[in-house]
Amino acid sequence: MRLTKACSILGILAFPFSLLASLGRDATSVQEDVAKMQATLHTSSGNSYTLHEIQTPTAVAIKEYASPVGQVFAVTWKGPFHPDLRQLLGRYYDEYVQAVRTRRAQRAGRGPILIQHAGLVVEVSGHLRSFTGRAYIPQQLPAGIRVEDIK
């Protein structure tokens, strides 16, 4: 799918809130993410989702995928540090942290994270100075979007 670049942070402030969204949330949360991370935002729209690309001052590149009805169904990140995961994962953050703790008790040792719950998938990989992550809500992927498209 071809996406067209649309706007910068200044542009997005003029957008109606219904176009904007953060994992599992609607509209306002992308702006909250941008404000919290003092980041810049580019938004582009395709046929089946809207992509919000956030660049933080700490060189972390974040993508938030929003469905046509403005629900964020997936987020990804890549950079030398973690982004604010509490902000990015929103109400799924506590579930993520609890799942990491559970994993720890299962001889998991240190290594990448792969949490596969019925209603939440979180993957975190890499090492200090080079982290990658992806989180999505499987049930909320719009028709025609494959997990491999979220990257």
Added chain:
Amino acid sequence: MKPVRPHEFLSLFLAGILTSTVGCGGSSTSTSSGGGSTTANNVQTITVNTGPTAGPPINSPAINEAFTSVTVCAPGSSSNCQTISGILVDTGSPGLRILSSALTISLPQQTGTGGNAVVECLPFVDGFTWGPVQTADLSIAGEQAKNLPIQIIGGTAFTNIPTSCSSNGAEEDDLKSLGANGILGVGSFVQDCGDACTTTGSNNPGLYYTCTSSSCSVTTESLTEQVANPVAFFASDNNGVIIDLPGVTGAEASISGSLVFGIGTQSNNALGSATVYTINPSTGDITTRFNNNTYSGFLDTGSNAIFFLNTAATGFPTCTDLTFFYCPTSTQTPSATNQGANGASGTFTFTVANADTLTSNGTIGVANGLAGPNSIANTFDWGLPFFFGRKVYTAIEGQNTPGGLGPYWAY
């Protein structure tokens, strides 16, 4: 415990003789060698076993984690010292970190703006460690890192973790969550944060804070103040390390090997015929080719398995309960090619075995073939099993070696 095999016993025995011959009672003395130059004992024993969490009350045996002991002293002191075991050897991070609960001596606190304590939040892939930066003289084998900034993890002094820190995932500030009494980070980077933490304002990633007893704020931290790879602080043998572990077939209770300091600095750490794979200095990665696709890759003793791709890409099912490991019905030996930024490449095979079988016994601390998915499918995490039966050299960034300038891995 499985008995030590004869050749291991012999090498341990010889190491013991050498150690006592040169008079390095395990911590800090140096000795003279033939030509009048001074060389330190640069060999530290490391052990892969079920680790400090195996017994009660945690009862969570480690698998494929290499542990060692370190001796820390208050700077300049030879009496205010403590030797701490159960320290994870990690080539994937820089710096020494010790659990507050494992430390019984008092070390000087690093201070920053307004004389307030400097406290660090270090992000790992699965969470973060939080605790004050203090200064110690580290002794390991015959090497010393003096006035080394280290992180003391957890503790009771700074319990108000800023949300900007606690938003990194799971807190790993006690033995149960960290899985070790500390981490000895001897990777390819010198500092844990680097230039980013020397900046002000929103460019600062927020790894270092100055804290009062009630609140903390992000601070700038110079390169020399940052928690750093202790090897770079050694007087000699300071350009990298070798991890030397025996080969492993299947599962064992325990194996022992060596952490050797320096590359080409003594007769026992020559590069020999090892191939040098230079590391991308900004990402800390090399390239791994697998099934005609190219991915980023890194070598990391701190990861306890080889983590790569996913079931769809490999055909290996994950285990039913241990969903972070692969459980093929029969042992597989896929091949991969690592390539350095310098273009050097080498193809090898590795083992993917059934993790349920490998980990079924709680006394097992070592398992070749332990592997798992790394689904955000662009990274090969070559964890500890990659190091079995290899001598793997990790050269530190900016340091000169007979194999050229670090950072690189060689094996």
